[in-house]
Amino acid sequence: MFSRILVANRGEIALRIIRACKELGIETVAICSKADENALYLQYADAHVCIGPAEASESYLNIPSIISAAEITDIEAIHPGYGFLAEDSHFAEVCESSNIVFIGPSSEVMKKMGDKTKARDIAIENKIPVIPGSDSAIENQQHAIKVAHEIGYPVLIKASFGGGGRGMRVAHNDISLVNSLAIAQREAKAAFKNASIYIEKYIEPSRHIEVQIIADKYGNMVHLGERDCTIQRRHQKLLEEAPSPNITSQLRDEICKASLKIAKAVNYTNVGTVEFLVDGEGKHYFIEMNTRLQVEHPVTEMITGIDLVKEQLKIAHGERLNLRQKKIKSEGSAIECRINAEDPNNGFRPYAGKITMCSVPGGRGVRVDSHIYSGYEVPPYYDSLLGKLIVHQKTREDSIACMKRALSEYRIEGVGTTIPIHMSIIADPRFVNGDINTNFVENLINEKE
Amino acid sequence: MGLIRKVKDLISLMNENSLTEIEIEEEGTKIRLKKNNLDSLQTSIQLPSIKAASLQEGSNKYLPSKQDKESSEIVAPMVGTFYSSAPGAEPYVNIGDTVDEETVVCIIEAMKIMNEVKAETEGKITEVMVENGAAVEFGQPLFRIEASGGGD
Numbered sequence: 001m002f003s004r005i006l007v008a009n010r011g012e013i014a015l016r017i018i019r020a021c022k023e024l025g026i027e028t029v030a031i032c033s034k035a036d037e038n039a040l041y042l043q044y045a046d047a048h049v050c051i052g053p054a055e056a057s058e059s060y061l062n063i064p065s066i067i068s069a070a071e072i073t074d075i076e077a078i079h080p081g082y083g084f085l086a087e088d089s090h091f092a093e094v095c096e097s098s099n100i101v102f103i104g105p106s107s108e109v110m111k112k113m114g115d116k117t118k119a120r121d122i123a124i125e126n127k128i129p130v131i132p133g134s135d136s137a138i139e140n141q142q143h144a145i146k147v148a149h150e151i152g153y154p155v156l157i158k159a160s161f162g163g164g165g166r167g168m169r170v171a172h173n174d175i176s177l178v179n180s181l182a183i184a185q186r187e188a189k190a191a192f193k194n195a196s197i198y199i200e201k202y203i204e205p206s207r208h209i210e211v212q213i214i215a216d217k218y219g220n221m222v223h224l225g226e227r228d229c230t231i232q233r234r235h236q237k238l239l240e241e242a243p244s245p246n247i248t249s250q251l252r253d254e255i256c257k258a259s260l261k262i263a264k265a266v267n268y269t270n271v272g273t274v275e276f277l278v279d280g281e282g283k284h285y286f287i288e289m290n291t292r293l294q295v296e297h298p299v300t301e302m303i304t305g306i307d308l309v310k311e312q313l314k315i316a317h318g319e320r321l322n323l324r325q326k327k328i329k330s331e332g333s334a335i336e337c338r339i340n341a342e343d344p345n346n347g348f349r350p351y352a353g354k355i356t357m358c359s360v361p362g363g364r365g366v367r368v369d370s371h372i373y374s375g376y377e378v379p380p381y382y383d384s385l386l387g388k389l390i391v392h393q394k395t396r397e398d399s400i401a402c403m404k405r406a407l408s409e410y411r412i413e414g415v416g417t418t419i420p421i422h423m424s425i426i427a428d429p430r431f432v433n434g435d436i437n438t439n440f441v442e443n444l445i446n447e448k449e
Numbered sequence: 450m451g452l453i454r455k456v457k458d459l460i461s462l463m464n465e466n467s468l469t470e471i472e473i474e475e476e477g478t479k480i481r482l483k484k485n486n487l488d489s490l491q492t493s494i495q496l497p498s499i500k501a502a503s504l505q506e507g508s509n510k511y512l513p514s515k516q517d518k519e520s521s522e523i524v525a526p527m528v529g530t531f532y533s534s535a536p537g538a539e540p541y542v543n544i545g546d547t548v549d550e551e552t553v554v555c556i557i558e559a560m561k562i563m564n565e566v567k568a569e570t571e572g573k574i575t576e577v578m579v580e581n582g583a584a585v586e587f588g589q590p591l592f593r594i595e596a597s598g599g600g601d
Binding site for chain 2: 034049050051052053059064065067068069071072073098
């Protein structure tokens, strides 16, 4: 096993990775920006290095600084976490040429799946259904209008190198399409360094269901079942659960099979997630593949009993997958609530500020993945995730009751959080019945007003 | 003699069973042994922690001059390895040298590239705070500098 690795991330995921390493006897080097110098996760690592000023572009996204930190600490591998450089194939390439093991798939695979239009092509080649859309990136206005007329409005404009629900725009007619194109391209360029966009039919109401896969470097691959990430706000996931409520075993089978197929088609290694949209008739469509660990990985860990971060480390180190598809069992129901520093009463505007008091829930079946503490100053430079509250019980009904209890115990003062909106979501009878779609949160908020 | 023997036995017992603390009472005599757990904190990484300015031994070779309100620090503009001179050459600066904004004070190596670090301030070097070849993090103090008083 590796003797020492560097964690190229921050916050709760850095802590998550450090914990897995500790249990495997791997020494950890954490990195931080000037804004994170008092972060708790640093104290859990064996050593830490400040690599730059607060701005992410100068620190967590700064490849030379991270590699320099890797050199002076003599590490063997880098875990990129999620976000930041986790899906940056150039970063993976630099690691590879610096003789540092990148804990994830190869840069080649990341490049393939990183271009969402290419990923669509691969799905089509493998007879996996995709949402009707453009055959390639959009070349110009005429092309966009032609595609929109072929597939029918409303349409969704997406960044080819985007992902994570960011930089997407809906257009309902030719005029809004033309207006949105330029904006979408600008946003894509700013967020993903590439202005390339494509178009898909906008399907709503829909469900967002994804499948976790793991593969070693020897061609062995398994899936760990699906996660339901339908509860979103502005295309950002808020609450996730496993297994997915109210889906047929046929749908489950089909998306798990399709996930393995597409992952095998690109010789995928390490952990990854294949995302699907399921429409009102239960038909599934491939959206994209995320070539990294996901935020919501804990719900899969709870129901399967498998530590995904440890699997990543083992696979990266060259070990054979010790999991057999037949032996993987899903037990019970797990739900995760993302606790963000946002003001749900003010358009969910991100909140920076000092956490004056923090008291986490506990008890049977409760897991908290969080880096915050009383007195912690939430920096304004990064995402607003304070932590994840996960519960696991025998039935979904029990999980909901447990989550309700745990949310009521979770006290965070000094900043606004998404705890209140989560309380509303899980109390809603439609959620309890598994009667959910991607407009659920928006509808809930509108009804309250 | 008996007591020393007892203590030796207790130490063996502790080591065999990986104990950090043991207390024993017998016939009115109480013995308590406690290990200093420093070896569990030792790592092979020689890195400055957040609070320490520098862990390098021998930095007391460079005696800090009297601290006054006018002194400030030149800090590392990047993470990497600090070199006080070009290979085989004399140090860029020594204690007592006067520098201005454009004076190169050291090199920081990152990803095999030698980056010259400029003082970006005026003054007299009063302390060299890291050793040649040491790993430095972003923002780590490298030199203490005193504002020059008066003209030449």
